[in-house]
Amino acid sequence: MAMKFEKTGDGTYELDVCGYVCPHPQIYTKKSLEKIQEGDVLSVIFDNPSSKETILQMIDQGGHELLEDKTEGGKMYLKIEKA
């Protein structure tokens, strides 16, 4: 289990912070959003429920667009388009 931040395609990135607990998922999400360009899409995978509420508000506060929000097998998947 280690944090993974990968470029998965042209303008698409994936952040995998499964196994991590507060505050790691939200801080890595924040930093990933800072690193990518406007219009790029970031997929975040995490399994710490307490982080989700903060990440969702962070997306709203930043004016980003939430393209996908699903939970499967205890893991949470968010797809965010950076504003």
Added chain:
Amino acid sequence: MENVEKRNQFWAFLITGVLILISFLYYSANVYYIYLIVYIWFGYAYGMMLQYGRFCFASASRDLFAAGVPRMAVGIMIALIFFSVVEAILETSHLSTFHPAPFGIHMLFSGVIFGVGMVLSGGCASGSLYKVGEGNMTSLIAVIFGLCLGQAAFVDIGGVFNNFMPQSWVDKAMQTQAAIASASGVHIPITSWFDHYLVGYVWNQPQFTIAKLMSGGNPTGIHFFIGNAFINAILPAILLLCVIYYFYSRKIFIKKKKKALKKQGLPETTGLKDEFEGMWAMITASSRTSIMGVLVGLTAGLHILTMAAMQKKFGVTNFGTLLKRMGHFEDVSLKGTVFDPGYWYITSQEGQLGAWIFEKFGWNMHDNMFFGYVNGLPELWRNPALWMSLGIVFGAMVMARLQNEFKFKVPSPELLMWGFSGGLLMGMGSRPSLGCNIGAFFIRAAGGDPNGWVYGIGMVFGAFLGVKFFNWFTERKMAKEMESF
């Protein structure tokens, strides 16, 4: 998926059923244990609410500084406002168990240490407990090694550490020891650094609430409402909400508002009404946190009322008296008491658990003031406040199971390090202040004790330092990950 849901529901009902059974067993053993049962179920209620609302004091300042998210800071202010009103009603009705703590600069330093710790470990004292209930074993490391064992060792260490104590504290502690011995025949144990600090310094600091200051010592309803609730809790909470709105929410809200006005072909001007609308939008942005803020505040008040009723029913002011009536003299301290706050509290009982464990390995924990004279060291199953902490863990576990969010997570070596170091700092930061984010900040700020805010300021500053360190650490890791881009 359906099987997972059914299994989670089964566990939720099983845990609740076992707690009901335990409650019946206690009641059938002795009616005095109702006192302890009340703690179990208030703990259970807190646990459910904390988990549902993701209610963590660490998150309040950490997410604000690190991610610009005000959700939790807003939730805490709401809880504080509601709790302070209920507390004022209870004080007016002489049904409160609240007591202020010795006031001083020690609260600030203690808060800073605790604040750093809660950011590193990923949860405050109460937040760590509810996260244990979610299956987060990093939080368990913080609780066991920091809040339990670390805290117990912290108050019992003497030897070379005693040399760092100011002579005035040592002299005062010795004078107090002699005075108590001559007055009651009890020789108080002053062996550790903490004993000197407690008896030689803390006990000599003034204890007051705003209501007492306003009234000259005899507060009535008006003083409790105006002084304790309004001046010490509601006003600062509203001011903080305004500050948080201005720095963290206003810009994006006004931007969105102007965009909407432009779309409608209206002039892009905003006024005071829009600012109120923006404040309300911030408060309701995370409805589950804000609603839980209201419920946590009301429940904390109801808890005080229930404990006061229990004390009146049995004619006692501390559970230690009931333990003695049941013949458990070995559980109580030299003055016949055990730790029994009478309201929501977290860390002292966890220190007792740590001390209980150390004693099983032969470390005498009765030879200090904290356990030996003030709080006692009851057997685990007769420790009322410890049952409240267990109640929080199990209440959170039930809620996490019902929401299919329970996941047993074994920490990696990295998280182990964060949990351990943060937990130790939280343990160290909750003892000099005689409380943590709940006992030292939340309860005191709502009860009219300015100490709560002194601790709160320290806690927020500590969280700021913790976030700085965390940012530096995570930035390095991100840079490493991005090398291949």
